[in-house]
Amino acid sequence: MHTDLKSPELLTTAEQLRVRVAQARAAGRKIGLVPTMGALHAGHASLIDAARRECGLTVATIFVNPTQFGPNEDFSRYPRTLEGDLVLLARHGTDCVFVPTPDQIYPPGFETTVDVGSVAQPLEGTCRPGHFQGVATVVLKLFLLAQPDVAFFGRKDYQQSLVVGCLIRDFGLPIELRVCATIREPDGLALSSRNRYLSADERQRALALSRSLALAARLVREGTLDTATIERAMRAELTAAQLAIEYVALADPETLLPLAQIDRPAVALVAARLGKTRLIDNEPITPLKNGTRLRASLSDPRE
Amino acid sequence: MHTDLKSPELLTTAEQLRVRVAQARAAGRKIGLVPTMGALHAGHASLIDAARRECGLTVATIFVNPTQFGPNEDFSRYPRTLEGDLVLLARHGTDCVFVPTPDQIYPPGFETTVDVGSVAQPLEGTCRPGHFQGVATVVLKLFLLAQPDVAFFGRKDYQQSLVVGCLIRDFGLPIELRVCATIREPDGLALSSRNRYLSADERQRALALSRSLALAARLVREGTLDTATIERAMRAELTAAQLAIEYVALADPETLLPLAQIDRPAVALVAARLGKTRLIDNEPITPLKNGTRLRASLSDPRE
Numbered sequence: 001m002h003t004d005l006k007s008p009e010l011l012t013t014a015e016q017l018r019v020r021v022a023q024a025r026a027a028g029r030k031i032g033l034v035p036t037m038g039a040l041h042a043g044h045a046s047l048i049d050a051a052r053r054e055c056g057l058t059v060a061t062i063f064v065n066p067t068q069f070g071p072n073e074d075f076s077r078y079p080r081t082l083e084g085d086l087v088l089l090a091r092h093g094t095d096c097v098f099v100p101t102p103d104q105i106y107p108p109g110f111e112t113t114v115d116v117g118s119v120a121q122p123l124e125g126t127c128r129p130g131h132f133q134g135v136a137t138v139v140l141k142l143f144l145l146a147q148p149d150v151a152f153f154g155r156k157d158y159q160q161s162l163v164v165g166c167l168i169r170d171f172g173l174p175i176e177l178r179v180c181a182t183i184r185e186p187d188g189l190a191l192s193s194r195n196r197y198l199s200a201d202e203r204q205r206a207l208a209l210s211r212s213l214a215l216a217a218r219l220v221r222e223g224t225l226d227t228a229t230i231e232r233a234m235r236a237e238l239t240a241a242q243l244a245i246e247y248v249a250l251a252d253p254e255t256l257l258p259l260a261q262i263d264r265p266a267v268a269l270v271a272a273r274l275g276k277t278r279l280i281d282n283e284p285i286t287p288l289k290n291g292t293r294l295r296a297s298l299s300d301p302r303e
Numbered sequence: 304m305h306t307d308l309k310s311p312e313l314l315t316t317a318e319q320l321r322v323r324v325a326q327a328r329a330a331g332r333k334i335g336l337v338p339t340m341g342a343l344h345a346g347h348a349s350l351i352d353a354a355r356r357e358c359g360l361t362v363a364t365i366f367v368n369p370t371q372f373g374p375n376e377d378f379s380r381y382p383r384t385l386e387g388d389l390v391l392l393a394r395h396g397t398d399c400v401f402v403p404t405p406d407q408i409y410p411p412g413f414e415t416t417v418d419v420g421s422v423a424q425p426l427e428g429t430c431r432p433g434h435f436q437g438v439a440t441v442v443l444k445l446f447l448l449a450q451p452d453v454a455f456f457g458r459k460d461y462q463q464s465l466v467v468g469c470l471i472r473d474f475g476l477p478i479e480l481r482v483c484a485t486i487r488e489p490d491g492l493a494l495s496s497r498n499r500y501l502s503a504d505e506r507q508r509a510l511a512l513s514r515s516l517a518l519a520a521r522l523v524r525e526g527t528l529d530t531a532t533i534e535r536a537m538r539a540e541l542t543a544a545q546l547a548i549e550y551v552a553l554a555d556p557e558t559l560l561p562l563a564q565i566d567r568p569a570v571a572l573v574a575a576r577l578g579k580t581r582l583i584d585n586e587p588i589t590p591l592k593n594g595t596r597l598r599a600s601l602s603d604p605r606e
Contacts, residue, residue, distance in 0.1 A: 111420020
C-alpha cells in the first residue's frame with residue numbers, strides 16, 4: 001500500500017519554506033498551514049484533510065517548541081515519531097512538511113516574546129505559566145514564515161485556538177482560522193499525543209474526562225443551569241476515577257470568563273493528571289432553548 | 304511653488320494600505336516604509352529621500368502611538384501638525400501616507416504585546432518602562448500591514464533601531480532595515496519633534512547634549528580610553544548647562560552593554576530633561592587605531 005504514496009516534500013530551513021510557499025502562491029494556489037508538534041494521530045490527520053479540501057498547497061509543520069513547555073513539563077520525553085509522522089502525512093496527501101531545527105525558529109540571540117492578553121490568563125495560563133507566551137511566539141513566527149491563507153488548529157486545544165485567534169485579529173494577519181472538531185476514540189477519549197504515556201489502567205480511568213463533559217451537557221439539557229452544581233458533578237466524576245483535577249470550568253466561549261448560569265452558549269473545559277500525564281478536554285455546552293426553559297420554569301412551582 | 308506638488312495619497316484604513324502595497328508589489332515595485340509619529344522635520348525628510356532613492360513606492364506612516372508613552376509622558380501634548388506634514392511629504396515626493404485612526408492599529412479587544420528582550424532593557428528601557436513594548440508592538444503591526452521590503456529609521460533613536468533590528472531578525476521578516484544618519488541643526492542640536500517644546504533659553508542650553516557627545520569623541524581621539532573618565536566629563540558638560548541628566552552611557556553598539564574601556568567601536572548616548580522636555584542624542588565613538596594607541600602608550604611613561 002505504501003509503494004504508491006507520495007511523501008511530502010521535506011523542508012528544513014525557513015528559506016526553503018518561503019520559496020516553496022511563494023511558488024505556490026505565484027501559481028495561484030491557496031496555502032493551508034497545519035502547525036503540529038509531531039507524534040501525529042487521527043486528530044492531526046483530520047486537520048490535513050480539512051486543509052486539502054480547502055487549499056491548493058497543504059503545509060504541515062513539525063516542531064516540538066521548547067518555549068511552550070514549563071521547566072517541570074514533558075519537553076524532553078515528548079514523543080518524537082518523525083518516521084511514522086511522515087507516513088501519516090503521505091497517506092493524507094500533505095504537500096510539504098516543515099521540520100525546522102530549533103535555530104531556524106530561534107536564531108542566535110532570539111529573545112522576542114509575544115503575549116496575547118486576558119484570554120491566555122485563566123485555565124491553561126494559570127496551570128502552565130509561560131505556555132501561551134511560547135505558543136503565541138512560535139505560532140506568529142510560523143505564520144510569518146509560511147504566510148498561509150488558512151491555518152488549521154484542533155478544538156481539543158480550545159484555549160490555544162482562542163489565543164491564535166487573538167494573534168490574527170490583533171496583528172490584522174490575512175489568515176483565516178479553522179478550528180476543527182476534536183477527534184475521539186470510539187469510547188470517547190479525545191485523541192492526544194500524550195495518550196501514549198498512559199498505562200492500561202490510566203487509559204481506562206482517562207475516560208472520566210469525556211464522561212465529565214457529557215455529564216455537564218446532560219445536566220444542562222435536563223435543566224440544571226447553575227454552574228456550581230454542574231461543576232460539582234463533573235469534579236465528582238473525575239475524582240471517582242482518581243484523576244487529579246487541575247481545573248473544571250464552564251466558561252464563556254470567547255473570553256473564557258466563568259459563567260454563574262448556563263443561560264447562553266458555553267464551553268466546558270477540564271484538565272487533570274493521571275500519574276505524570278496531564279490531559280485536557282472540552283466540549284461546547286448548548287443551553288436550553290428559551291421555550292424549553294420557559295416550560296421547565298412553568299412546571300417548577302418554586303419559580 | 305506648491306502648485307505643482309503632488310500630494311501623497313492619503314490612506315486611513317489597513318485595507319487601503321494593503322491594497323495599495325499589493326498593487327505596487329504586483330507592478331514589481333520595491334516598498335519602502337518610513338514610520339513616523341508626525342510633527343515631521345528634516346530628519347524625517349531625509350528618511351523619505353532615502354526611501355525614494357531605493358524603492359519604487361515610498362509609504363510614510365503618521366501615528367502617534369499611545370502605547371509607547373508612559374502615563375506621565377507627553378502623549379496628549381505631542382505635536383500634531385498633519386497639514387504641515389503633508390506638505391513636507393509632498394515636497395519630498397512621498398507616494399502614500401498611512402494615517403490610521405487608533406482602531407485601525409488597535410482593534411477592539413486588542414491586548415497583544417511584543418517584547419524584544421535585553422536590548423530594550425537599559426537606558427530608554429529603564430527611564431521609560433513599557434516604551435519599547437509599545438514600539439515593538441506597533442512597529443511589528445505596521446510591518447505586517449505594510450509588508451515593506453525596506454524600512455527606514457533614524458539613528459537619533461539609536462536604541463529603537465536596535466529594537467526594530469531584533470524584531471526583524473527574530474521573526475525572520477523579509478525586511479531590510481536602513482538606519483539613517485541623525486540630521487542636526489547647524490549648531491549641532493539633533494532634530495527632534497520635541498525641540499519645538501523648548502523655550503529660547505532651553506534651546507540654547509540643549510546644545511550641551513551634542514557638545515557632550517563631541518567631547519566624548521575628542522577625549523577618545525586624544526587617548527582617553529577609560530569610560531568612567533569620559534562619562535564624568537560628559538556629565539559635567541550637561542550639568543554646567545543645567546540639564547537634568549537621565550543617563551550618560553558609553554556602550555557596545557549592538558548590545559548596549561556598558562563598556563569599561565573604549566577599546567573597540569562604541570556608541571555614546573545621552574538623555575536629559577530641560578524643564579518638561581526630554582531629549583536624547585547619540586554618536587558613534589571610534590576608538591583609537593592600534594598604531595595610534597601604541598604610540599600614545601609609548602609616549603606615556605606611566606604605562
